Amino acid sequence: MNVLVVFASKHGSTQQVANAIATALRRDDVTVQLRPAAHAREPLRDWDLIILGGALYSGRWHRDAHRFLRRHRRELENVPVAVFGMGPRTDDEDAWRRSRAQLDRALAKRAWLSQVAVTVFGGVDPPRRARGDRVRRDLRDWDVIERWAASVLSTVARR
Numbered sequence: 001m002n003v004l005v006v007f008a009s010k011h012g013s014t015q016q017v018a019n020a021i022a023t024a025l026r027r028d029d030v031t032v033q034l035r036p037a038a039h040a041r042e043p044l045r046d047w048d049l050i051i052l053g054g055a056l057y058s059g060r061w062h063r064d065a066h067r068f069l070r071r072h073r074r075e076l077e078n079v080p081v082a083v084f085g086m087g088p089r090t091d092d093e094d095a096w097r098r099s100r101a102q103l104d105r106a107l108a109k110r111a112w113l114s115q116v117a118v119t120v121f122g123g124v125d126p127p128r129r130a131r132g133d134r135v136r137r138d139l140r141d142w143d144v145i146e147r148w149a150a151s152v153l154s155t156v157a158r159r
């Protein structure tokens with residue numbers, strides 16, 4: 001299976017998640033390419049699955065993720081796409097629900113997308129310049145991320 005993992009990241013945490021997904025898929029003998037959304041400009045051909053992840057900022061999904069979907073709309077209509085957003089930095093239900101609602105709102109404009117999975121992963125505080133600041137919060141759960149990648153793969157393999 002050929003999988004393209006595309007990410008839209010500002011401070012790198014979404015890129016790290018995309019990287020972990022690519023690594024997990026490769027362990028399953030999947031051929032994976034990993035690209036920043038802003039550089040994924042060539043026509044999309046021969047992908048069995050595309051995984052698109054983007055950070056949420058101020059209620060909006062990263063614009064490179066939106067641009068990727070706009071730019072490739074025609075080609076994406078027939079490819080299964082799994083989507084993830086990043087992410088709440090406090091582990092409470094409201095924060096998770098808010099982030100999920102933001103991602104759902106972003107995707108509502110893309111009814112044509114063949115979504116096979118949509119999820120939100122925990123986020124990470126941006127790097128701080130000032131010393132002595134409190135510890136960066138990191139709500140990423142790498143087991144959850146790997147399990148999600150595996151479940152997406154089996155969903156697509158069953159189709």
Ligand SMILES: Cc1cc2nc3c(=O)[nH]c(=O)nc-3n(C[C@H](O)[C@H](O)[C@H](O)COP(=O)(O)O)c2cc1C
Pocket residue numbers: 008009010011012013014015055056057058059060086087088089098099102122123124125126
């Ligand atoms: C200024 C700012 C605004 C943010 N707004 C949101 C938001 O509206 N919804 C959300 O789920 N996460 C929000 N986040 C959390 C980011 O999505 C999280 O930090 C993520 O890990 C950033 O990804 P990146 O490191 O790939 O840029 C915000 C973070 C910052 C610093």
